[in-house]
Amino acid sequence: MDRTLIILKPDSVQRGLIGNIITRFEQKGLKIAGMKLACISPAVAHEHYAMHKGKPFYDSLVTFMTSGPVVLLVLEGNNIIDVSRKMMGATFGFKAEPGTIRGDFGVSSAFNLIHGSDSPETAKAEVARFFKPDELLEFNRAMEPWIYDLSNGIAQ
Secondary structure, eight states: OEEEEEEEOHHHHHTTOHHHHHHHHHHHTOEEEEEEEEOOOHHHHHHHTGGGTTSTTHHHHHHHHTSSOEEEEEEEETTHHHHHHHHHOSSSTTTSOTTSHHHHHOOOSSOOSEEEOSSHHHHHHHHHHHOOGGGSOOOOOTTHHHHSOOTTSSOO
């Protein structure tokens, strides 16, 4: 199974949306392989958002991401990056479709509730940035055969 990093940003935490958002991922059938509540340091925020350095929103993004606690999740599932990003919706809540996390809970162009890795390579680097290997669990859930067709030994 593939893995991705999800960050429930400070606005999700402050608005009490943690449970609602995690429930959506679990109800979809995605597995939580790692989870923690943390405050991101400015140094880690600068590293995490380095691709945006020099853009007009960069400094405010770093300030926002370090303004309060976040929930860090490593989710696991088949096609996890595509699935989770579709569930998140368009970057800005006012543009996101109803039924998506941002579409149902967001309206801002500055606060967008959630971050998700955009590629397998990015996911690998982001997971390593926030989790040590021993903080990630490998386990089987009894429901896996009811989520994926495992009849040939590979998740379908």
